[in-house]
Amino acid sequence: MTKVKATTAITTKTSPIFLLIIVFIIGIFAAIFYPSSLFIMKEVQAQTAVSFPCEVTVDTITGVRETPESIAYDPVNKRMYEVNHFDNTVSVIDTISNDVIAGPIPVGTFPEDIAYDSVNKRMYVTNFIDGTVSVIDTNTNTVIAKPIKVEDSPQGMEGIAYDPVNKRMYVNVFDNFVVNNTIFGNSTVSVIDTTTNTVNDTIPADSPFGIAYDPVNKRMYVANVGDTVSVIDTTTNTVNDTIPVGDFPQHIAYDPVNERIYVTNLNNHTVSVIDTNTNTVIGKQIQVGDGPSGIAYDPVNERMYVTNRLDDTVSVIDTISNTVINCPIQVGDGPSGIAYDPVNERMYVTNRFDDTVSVINIADII
Numbered sequence: 001m002t003k004v005k006a007t008t009a010i011t012t013k014t015s016p017i018f019l020l021i022i023v024f025i026i027g028i029f030a031a032i033f034y035p036s037s038l039f040i041m042k043e044v045q046a047q048t049a050v051s052f053p054c055e056v057t058v059d060t061i062t063g064v065r066e067t068p069e070s071i072a073y074d075p076v077n078k079r080m081y082e083v084n085h086f087d088n089t090v091s092v093i094d095t096i097s098n099d100v101i102a103g104p105i106p107v108g109t110f111p112e113d114i115a116y117d118s119v120n121k122r123m124y125v126t127n128f129i130d131g132t133v134s135v136i137d138t139n140t141n142t143v144i145a146k147p148i149k150v151e152d153s154p155q156g157m158e159g160i161a162y163d164p165v166n167k168r169m170y171v172n173v174f175d176n177f178v179v180n181n182t183i184f185g186n187s188t189v190s191v192i193d194t195t196t197n198t199v200n201d202t203i204p205a206d207s208p209f210g211i212a213y214d215p216v217n218k219r220m221y222v223a224n225v226g227d228t229v230s231v232i233d234t235t236t237n238t239v240n241d242t243i244p245v246g247d248f249p250q251h252i253a254y255d256p257v258n259e260r261i262y263v264t265n266l267n268n269h270t271v272s273v274i275d276t277n278t279n280t281v282i283g284k285q286i287q288v289g290d291g292p293s294g295i296a297y298d299p300v301n302e303r304m305y306v307t308n309r310l311d312d313t314v315s316v317i318d319t320i321s322n323t324v325i326n327c328p329i330q331v332g333d334g335p336s337g338i339a340y341d342p343v344n345e346r347m348y349v350t351n352r353f354d355d356t357v358s359v360i361n362i363a364d365i366i
Contacts, residue, residue, distance in 0.1 A: 059359040068350035070337035107134035126157035172208035210251035223249035245272040264292040288315035307335035331358035
């Protein structure tokens, strides 16, 4: 594990004005030989003009396996469970020492997402190719029984979220394909009874990806890649609302203080905010970094943390004002999943392309 100071801007040793002059000269030269490069120059100038130093302590955990994707917290043992997509395993991180311990735990083919069952103290892992869910006993760090068969031949298993009231896992089954802009297939949200570890219900869905639970209204909110969010009543297991959001929604997180759902929109680099009392989008979409994907809530400071996969940063949203605060936090290559450690007040970020996990000390953020 290494520790660095994340800096996402020009340091105080280099004058921003000097850099602007250099960029301008390069732009004029490039425009003579390749005029379209003027657009690049304008983009660089805009980014340089608004940048400023960002001092946040970020630890880097190595020792995880290939393509870390998603991550979830075990509050009993104070551990993070991190999914290694191309390694078909789950790594276990001790959040006290930030060392990788136990495992890696073998699961199914191309594991995608992970969720914690607080009643039985287990982790449930969706396996993208197998159409199964693996169940890990967090006391022994072993897979229990056989994987739960959800679908015979799905295109992909995606997000998963836990309903502690009914003791169920809700699993997104992305079973669609596109031909000539027409969607074919039969995507669903499958419901697993965590007492018996069997599928007891299947809900029709529209290309579901991320999913999160609203404990107040007892609903699941499902991000559909067709630019909507479906609302599932977990009492009846029926879809009772569909909400339009941004372009290519990815993941979802719940704000229990303001009773809102936050949705990352990958293609237009924004976050949509849904009032769960009215199931309507409130305010304008919040502009974050490039390619927002994962999202997690900090209940102490009432903030959302968003991983930006295409610019290797994490954006911080103040959920009171719904504005981005501080500056983008530099993490590893291709940040994807994110999870909150309430004991040490840290965010853990999986970096898909350099096989590391970044640990953000959120106490550094003003």
